[in-house]
Amino acid sequence: MTTPDLPTQYAPADVETRSYERWVAEGYFTADVGGGGEPYSIVLPPPNVTGVLHIGHALDHSIQDVLIRRARMRGHQTLWLPGMDHAGIATQNVVERELAKQGLSRHDLGREAFVERVWQWKEESGGRILGQMAKLGDSVDWTRERFTMDDGLSRAVQTIFKHLFDDGLIYRAERIINWCPRCLTALSDIEVDHSDDEGELISIRYGEGDASIVVATTRAETMLGDTAVAVHPSDERYAHLVGTMVELPLTGRMIPVVADEHVDPSFGTGAVKVTPAHDPNDFEIGRRHGLPSLTIMDERAVVTAHGPFQGLDRFEARPAVVAALRAEGRIVAEKRPYLHAVGHCSRCKTVVEPRLSLQWFVNVQPLAKAAGDAVRDGRTRVHPPELAKRYFDWVDDMHDWCISRQLWWGHRIPVWYGPEGEVLCVGPDEEPPPGYTQDPDVLDTWFSSALWPFSTLGWPERTPELERFYPTTVLVTGYDILFFWVARMMMFGLYAMDGETPFRTVALHGMVRDQFGKKMSKSFGNVVDPLDWIERYGADATRFTLLRGASPGSDVAISEDWAAGSRNFCNKIWNATRFALLNGATVASPLPAPGDLTVADRWILSRLHTVIGAVDTAYEDFEFAKISDQLYHFAWDEVCDWYVELAKIQIAEGGDRAERTRVVLGHVLDALLRLLHPLMPFVTEELWRALTARPSVVVASWPALDASYADPAAEREIVAVQELITEVRRFRSDQGLKPGQRVAARLSLDGSALAAHEGAMRTLLRLDAPGPTFSATARLAVGTSAVELDTAGAIDVAAERKRLDKDLAAARKEAAQVAAKLANEQFMAKAPDDVVTKVRARAAQADADIARLEAQLAALPTG
């Protein structure tokens, strides 16, 4: 047994990097594909190479690390696979911004040089992220780190694209898509954020006299591209106009009035201008009625239509068009401000422009159906279950997925076009014929992320990793990307892996917020940088703070104070172990037989196993807050506050008692450190090694629940001791007796089991044997046990009277309440027996308390 000279305060920085490097060097985190144990695998949701890890990542990683570390301790063959995402548009934007600082655009560099530049950036940024993961303590298998654009994953992308293409699930079509006029690319629905923006609803008269019709719009400039007006088929107001032509103002063009079910007769005037090239609904109306599509804006949303508006940006064109219409007396009404939902590019916040263009799509119908069914029939469990509904809403009503992006950073679409317009999808080992040119676009970044659970394991090759670790055991991620990402992994996983789901369980956590429940944002200045906390409070405290707030699917509020509290907890564990080491606690000897243990020993062992059971249960439900809470209170309130104090007394006895106490103490701390290790890997490693002289708690076994340690009698007895001690302490505090001041006392423990604790109680309460005379006494009782204190005339009668009065009032109130219950016939008739028994016991207790308190009050000296 080594007893290193531990400092009195835990200094995280001293141990963290040292431990981490050793863990990696020892290969503790490396999955052994051929090894024993049930597989337990997690793929890390790959952070974007853009930027650095934020506190939300710290939560996400902490949860996964907790799960994987516990699984490792339980003897599973674990794999936690790390990696990063190339994050197409996000990364390209970041690098473009860097270039802009030098006054360059990506076009100045050219495609090849630009992509090279992004790769450089990826190397730097990626390295930073890996360093952060090490600081957090992530026990990932570094030998299997992947990147969504590495060779293997690119091959997987190309392979699945080819399969989908050949199955007719990928197609190219001219559709209205979301277009970002700043990024100059198509966006999928989920890359568009909607917000209620202020606009102006303008009513415009088309046509003249009886043949005129009033339409309402928030986007007046698009009228230049109108090719019809639509009304509801059953709208009698306009029945006479359907089939006729009206004149489109400013252009002189004649456009038809058509009848379409989509129009809501109760909104506005009940008549809708139809711009098929610039509105998704209008596009559908146009298609149904064979209307032409007239594109009036270019890719930068600059008006290209002939006339005075040509060359104006859409936001300049709008007032210009309105002014021109007003000049012609066409404006019938204006409503301002008018709030309506407007889509913004999720990357650059530019207002998205619906745009008619030729893009690649995935036909999601069959894939989404399978993805829904897998959760519906329980092959994949969503946790918490309430969130499954959101998942269903999404997959059951999913639009086809636009996967082409007019970007340079990403997986190039593996389709080549021949000189005669041939279209050829090229597989990973195929070469396109000469004279063919490749599609210039790249794939949506989520396309490669969707393959992550199997592409990282070697797919399309049937590697041993894939065989062993797919489906992965659990996916841990925030509820915010339940459909961004999870639904897509489900779709592609089921498709590529012959109907096998990518994960058995999806465990969703919430977002990290500040102490007031506010979202963290740079502009608000409430962002927490995990590295900052790690530096000041340690990685363990940072993790513990996050985990303490982590209930399935709910947001986590954190603050500086709580980080400090967690740091204090680390310190508490540190000092408890330090005490144990200084007092010769040992794990070398087996636990003595129960008959050789004291009540206190049996109590703490009973509590330990209760906690093991509770923690194991909480793990089943991913209740990290409960796990943390259980261990926190057991460690602090029971082990430190009571058992350590009782152990001091037992050790002072010397002999066998001391020896056995050292064994129990060593045993309890050993188990506690192992239970805490997944949550706080660094401090537990340092302490466990010191305590056990073994190499690493990382590969120690998880404490096994042993119900034979359950000892309700010991628990009751210690609780009674605690209550009596608390009562006496309260008296001392109320009386203003200094903690160290010794008081003479007679203990009336009724010859009950508590009599055995007299010595301990005298020590903990600083009570001496009674002196020969009593000038003033106080009798304190809990249940049938009592302590009589001789305060040598120093008793503060007023304080004591106040205290007793208060207790008496409480007891009387309790007695009245309970009596009312017992007098209630219906309660007596209908309440279950155990409830009635409890109430009776409370009544008896209350009566006894009243009698006792009244006697004490009567015995108080007057004046």
Next chain:
RNA sequence: GGGCGCUUAGCUCAGCGGUAGAGCACUCGCCUUACAAGCGAGGGGUCACUGGUUCGAACCCAGUAGCGCCCACCA
């Protein structure tokens, strides 16, 4: 416009049918030799509101108000 959730101590939350809890903050007393990043004691809540079910409701049901989140092609 749909859907979901929340409202419990100053703050963040747990409890989800039988005596209102935790952490932090607050008050008082203590350097009681593992720990002052600590120890002991204490104060603080008509569990949003209104009805209903029940012997009994913070907990179940209905409605009201406020807050939040997600989804959405009503011009």
